[in-house]
Amino acid sequence: MANIHDVARVAGVSISTVSYALSGKRPIGEKTRLRIDEAVRELDYMPNAAGRMLAGTRTRIFALTAPLRSDTYAPAHMAFVLAVVTAARAFDYDVLLLTEDEAVDGLRRVSSSRLVDGIIVLDVSVEDERADLVRSLGVPAALIGVPGDAAGLVCVDLDFEAAAALAVDRLVDAGHASVALLGHPSAVYERGSNFPVRFRDGFLARAAERGVAASFSMVEKDAPEIRQAVSAILDAHPAVTGLVVHAEEGVHTTILEAVAGRGLSIPADLSVIAGVPTFDTSSFTPPLDVIPLIPADSCVRAVELAVQQLEGPIEPRVELVAPKYRDHGSVAAPRPGG
Amino acid sequence: MANIHDVARVAGVSISTVSYALSGKRPIGEKTRLRIDEAVRELDYMPNAAGRMLAGTRTRIFALTAPLRSDTYAPAHMAFVLAVVTAARAFDYDVLLLTEDEAVDGLRRVSSSRLVDGIIVLDVSVEDERADLVRSLGVPAALIGVPGDAAGLVCVDLDFEAAAALAVDRLVDAGHASVALLGHPSAVYERGSNFPVRFRDGFLARAAERGVAASFSMVEKDAPEIRQAVSAILDAHPAVTGLVVHAEEGVHTTILEAVAGRGLSIPADLSVIAGVPTFDTSSFTPPLDVIPLIPADSCVRAVELAVQQLEGPIEPRVELVAPKYRDHGSVAAPRPGG
DNA sequence: CTGAAAGCGCTTACAG
DNA sequence: CTGAAAGCGCTTACAG
Structure with a gap:
């Protein structure tokens, strides 16, 4: 394996010139640079990482x-x-x-x-x-x-609060006066990351700012409980026409099935936005508007x-x-x- | 940040002794080692990775x-x-x-x-x-x-062939005379990894060796197609009493639902083994015997x-x-x- | 059991 | 525009 001395010898220059030519840290004469490039290619030279780390100030x-x-x-x-x-x-x-x-x-x-x-x-x-x-x-x-x-x-x-606020704004701007957030299971809000809380708070705060009715429910992961939660929120708040979902992928599909099961069509009867998912919501039935976590x-x-x-x-x-x-x-x- | 010279100075030894003491590559006198350990602790010394890589033969x-x-x-x-x-x-x-x-x-x-x-x-x-x-x-x-x-x-x-053979053996040893393999979507067998093919071949080969009837179906991922595949195989081969599934997690659960939907109970009517999954099959309904990919x-x-x-x-x-x-x-x- | 010294392969002031 | 040389922080023959 060739080292910098080999390159210097073949190119007929000093090792410092080779080093500077490769790093570009100082100007090199036209023909010198060509001879070095040639030598590098000929020897298939690649600088040794350890040498670089030790001499330089970076390990990269x-x-x-x-x-x-x-x-x-x-x-x-x-x-x-x-x-x-x-x-x-x-x-x-x-x-x-x-x-x-x-x-x-x-x-x-x-x-x-x-x-x-x-x-x-x-x-x-x-x-x-x-x-x-x-x-x-x-x-x-x-x-x-x-x-x-x-x-x-x-x-x-x-910015999870802004994301939730953006969802609210979209719904309110479209004319909705009562919105609901279906969120993660309760355990998620109690421990772990704080972004579910930030999303929820952003949702409720913006809804208040915009003067629309807002409700929030935590949804467990089992299909029966999901269906139950959908029914509960739509029964308890019949005025709800805008839904934001902040949940896992599987929960979304079950929610959509439950909504369809109640004879509601999206977006005619209910507008739905998926909040900060990392998965694709465009292949859902129906495809969902989304504020993705990128x-x-x-x-x-x-x-x-x-x-x-x-x-x-x-x-x-x-x-x-x-x-x-x-x-x-x-x-x-x-x-x-x- | 302390280096090996600092440690050597504080311990009152040479840097080579420090190096050998830390690497254990040669015996060090009792009290010398103690002084070195002490200095290392006092200085919170940790060998520099780049120095080590360059001088040694390994980057680790x-x-x-x-x-x-x-x-x-x-x-x-x-x-x-x-x-x-x-x-x-x-x-x-x-x-x-x-x-x-x-x-x-x-x-x-x-x-x-x-x-x-x-x-x-x-x-x-x-x-x-x-x-x-x-x-x-x-x-x-x-x-x-x-x-x-x-x-x-x-x-x-x-050893995917052995895994499939093991599944066949378990079924045949239990008394089953007709077994079926529900596999991945056809695309999986045509490109990508070769282990689905190896699993399938192992299954068919061992079934032949054991002298039992065997069938193989590829199953697409959509729920309707999965249900269809289950029906097809059980209708076409009414004698099948042992099933091996080599598929993704969601496919398993849908297959189990389809089996239950036909009024078949596991294992009374049908014995089922999950082949080489990386996910947990013990929380399925019912829990499935499994030859896991670990x-x-x-x-x-x-x-x-x-x-x-x-x-x-x-x-x-x-x-x-x-x-x-x-x-x-x-x-x-x-x-x-x- | 321990030490002095060479050397790993670079980078970078210093000097011209 | 280029070079000679010090030095980064280790490991490891070599020597005693």
Whole structure:
């Protein structure tokens, strides 16, 4: 395996010139550059990563701490991991994957040994020991999600309150005067991430602002309970003509079946918006308008912020990514009669 | 951040003694070791990864190439990634994650730059460009799964033929004389991985060996088609009393509903075994006997084989992991009447 | 049982 | 525009 000395010899220059030619950190004479390029090609030279890390100030590796617990929703989790890796590669960074069992020890190890230049934290929970650790490590880091105590941290997340508000606005703007939110099972609001709470609060707050009636129900995952919840809310609030669903994929389909089962058609009788899913709602029956949670949006920004910190500390912050609305035809004006 | 010279100075020894004390590669005097341990603790010393990589012969990093495509079954994929990372950590190896878009270029980059000591390949397809690449790279590598051309490669996979044969044996041993396999959609058998084919062939071959009637149907994913397939096979082969299912999670539940819908009870009327799922079948209604695909089994072995290759090339091979049977009560003797 | 020293392959001031 | 050289932080023969 050729090294920089081989390239320098073949090109008839010094190793520093080879180094500068490859890094572009100083101007190189036209013909010198050509001879070096030629030598690099001839020897199939690729700089040694360890030499680079040791001499330089960067390892060009980020640690990604992603639990990969089996109780996380795998498709979304996978999409986020993929988005982080893709975003990191755009900055020429590789990603070292640290999982649940080694969350804290692993982060400590790879940052103390200077194996990584920074840390990206995924699947952040309210009480996340990784948040405290990152704070104490003082290493470049960005969290995707917001822990209970975000002081001193750089966090990026979808603006869930704005997303819920956007859903309300769409319904109200279409003429609906009574809206309902079908949410996750109650356990989700009690522990784990705080975004369901933020979505719910954003929903209720905006509905109040807009002066429309609003109700909120938590829905368990079993089909009978889902049907029950749909009936309950439509029976208890007959005026409801706009529905926002913040739940898992399977729950959506069951809700849609239940709605159809009551003889209601979407959007003629009921307008429906899916809130912040990571899955596709355009192939549902009927396709649903959606305010998606887009992994790339948060991940790209988180990686950018981590990269910025390589130059030095930046202001701690919670950066909220603006929600986007995608129309699939499931929202319309309510029937004149109500 | 303390380095090895700091530790040596505080402990009053040379840096080589510190290095040997930490690596355990040569015996160190009792009190010398104590002084070094003390200094390490006092300075919170952790060896610099880049220095280690450059001076040593190992980076202690494996590349894991896992596509993370959105069309792969995420829960299983995540379980495999997790199992690889966990297995690698047991050998004190970290894992660098390379995804789809960079499969070939990324592997070339990290191996040419000596960033990694070896490669673990996940989600291997029949025509997998990564297989050819790994062959040409000549770097320690282990594939989890078997490509069309496995020549020169080290592969590990579940023994799918043996798994299917085990299912047949269980049914035949219980007294069943006519068995059926409900498999994946036809597209799965035509492209992608080859394990569905291996499972099917193992099923048919063992049934022939045991002298029992066997049929095989491919089942699409939509509920109506699933119900249709169940009816078709039970109508066409009324003697069938033993069923093996090799399909996705949702398909299983729909099949069970369809079976119940026909008034058949499991296992009294029909014995059912789930073939090589990565999901839990013990919470199905009823719980199903299962021959699971256990990510850890293949992943641990693949990592072991990669580690072995650090000492030098080993014999190329396709190592098949023996299947295991888990009884949940869904297999019984057929009714005396047939 | 321990140490002095070479060397791994780069980057980057320093010098011209 | 280019080069000689120091140095990053380790490991490991070599020597005693």
